[in-house]
Amino acid sequence: MSQPAAKAARRADAQRNAEKILDAAVACLSRNSDASVSEIARAAGVGRVTLYGHFPSREALVEAALTRLLAKGNAVLEGLDLAGDPRSALRELIESSWLLMAQASAVLQAAQAVLPPGRVRTLHEHPEQRVGDLVRRGQSEGVFRVDLPAGWLVSLLHHVMKGAAADAAQGRLDQADAPRFIVDTVLAAYMPVDRG
Amino acid sequence: MSQPAAKAARRADAQRNAEKILDAAVACLSRNSDASVSEIARAAGVGRVTLYGHFPSREALVEAALTRLLAKGNAVLEGLDLAGDPRSALRELIESSWLLMAQASAVLQAAQAVLPPGRVRTLHEHPEQRVGDLVRRGQSEGVFRVDLPAGWLVSLLHHVMKGAAADAAQGRLDQADAPRFIVDTVLAAYMPVDRG
Known part of the structure; x- marks a missing residue:
């Protein structure tokens, strides 16, 4: 992959992760308004570090x-x-x-x-x-x-x-x-x- | 005060404290279902130790x-x-x-x-x-x-x-x-x- 193409792929990947995290946050918080960041990360299938990379808190x-x-x-x-x-x-x-x-x-x-x-x-x-x-x-x-x-x-x-x-x-x-x-x-x- | 009378007074006192704690618990939990034991003790005007004497958890x-x-x-x-x-x-x-x-x-x-x-x-x-x-x-x-x-x-x-x-x-x-x-x-x- 060319450098710009690799960058675009990484960006698309990050975008998909952010979407997955937000979907999981909506689903988890709808069930339980106290849902923790770990629970949301687990539901999104990403690690906590990835989650915090997108949402600092x-x-x-x-x-x-x-x-x-x-x-x-x-x-x-x-x-x-x-x-x-x-x-x-x-x-x-x-x-x-x-x-x-x-x-x-x-x-x-x-x-x-x-x-x-x-x-x-x-x-x-x-x-x-x-x-x-x-x-x-x-x-x-x-x-x-x-x-x-x-x-x-x-x-x-x-x-x-x-x-x-x-x-x-x-x-x-x-x-x-x-x-x-x-x-x-x-x-x-x-x-x-x-x-x- | 005679010994039985003192005992009865202590019991009445304990009963009043339990009532105060329960009233405070209802008031605090109605406002905020996550209200802590310390908050409830404070609202009841009793110490945490007194509260835990009545309600172990x-x-x-x-x-x-x-x-x-x-x-x-x-x-x-x-x-x-x-x-x-x-x-x-x-x-x-x-x-x-x-x-x-x-x-x-x-x-x-x-x-x-x-x-x-x-x-x-x-x-x-x-x-x-x-x-x-x-x-x-x-x-x-x-x-x-x-x-x-x-x-x-x-x-x-x-x-x-x-x-x-x-x-x-x-x-x-x-x-x-x-x-x-x-x-x-x-x-x-x-x-x-x-x-x-």
């Missing part, structure tokens, strides 16, 4: 894992057309992102333990805002209830998705059922109360 | 704190008349126990990290079963939806109460609003779907 690794998940989540959200009926938009949002948001929330918990609070808030401001916009639009169009504040309705969605993810992880809920259960309960909870 | 302390909370929760549940309209029963159940159940769920998380899984399950089987009975009765009486399994409806209540407790702890939700928000969303989510 557990904090850096947790932050990179969270950033990666949120970037994925943002890409999914950006790809959705949330402009139609708020109920269909909410349904589509849940179905396309519940697992990702659930993972992010476990990784977020890990991040909250090691990153400064302001940093964590900035990182997940954007997805939370898109959900908030949708809820407020639904309220102003009269299809979502207004007797409860939008902030609580957004939190509710978050709690139900996170709880369903925990149930699925513990084998109490079939992962295939989760999106329907979440949609059917959250949409019912969002309905205006003056039904009759 | 962190595991023992966590288990005692959880047992105490669940006993309180059971006492509250036993005191409720859940025999009437399932909707009113659910409302009363939430209003009287949300904070306690929320604390229990944070302490439970601490317990899950140190106690064998079977032990944790046995400890909180009883309250979960009373809620399950109420949900199933509501379903059979046609006031709660049957298109979703009772197990999910029970989990949903748990997720919403736990989430509200976390929101309140982080100052995102006024503690005084929480019971109403929980009741109004959970009852709406439980309603039969053939409304019109």
Whole structure:
């Protein structure tokens, strides 16, 4: 191999390792927000030295894992057309992102333990805002209830998705059922109360 | 003081210390499921040696704190008349126990990290079963939806109460609003779907 080609191969190799480490970090931290660097290295199939070559500390690794998940989540959200009926938009949002948001929330918990609070808030401001916009639009169009504040309705969605993810992880809920259960309960909870 | 009287006074003193330590354990573990023995001793206003005199290990302390909370929760549940309209029963159940159940769920998380899984399950089987009975009765009486399994409806209540407790702890939700928000969303989510 020529010198530049060897260098490019090494770079591609390093890139692949970094990806493997981040995937393993997301998987391990989703299961256990206290997962150690050794556990993550083992799951990625790399040594600790290699891991530390990419991420100098557990904090850096947790932050990179969270950033990666949120970037994925943002890409999914950006790809959705949330402009139609708020109920269909909410349904589509849940179905396309519940697992990702659930993972992010476990990784977020890990991040909250090691990153400064302001940093964590900035990182997940954007997805939370898109959900908030949708809820407020639904309220102003009269299809979502207004007797409860939008902030609580957004939190509710978050709690139900996170709880369903925990149930699925513990084998109490079939992962295939989760999106329907979440949609059917959250949409019912969002309905205006003056039904009759 | 006579010898037996002095002995009784020491016993009363020890009893008070044990109570203080358990109260502090519940408070600290509710805020942070990783709270250390030193933190709990400090919050109780006793030394570590005194604490270890009552609870030989962190595991023992966590288990005692959880047992105490669940006993309180059971006492509250036993005191409720859940025999009437399932909707009113659910409302009363939430209003009287949300904070306690929320604390229990944070302490439970601490317990899950140190106690064998079977032990944790046995400890909180009883309250979960009373809620399950109420949900199933509501379903059979046609006031709660049957298109979703009772197990999910029970989990949903748990997720919403736990989430509200976390929101309140982080100052995102006024503690005084929480019971109403929980009741109004959970009852709406439980309603039969053939409304019109």
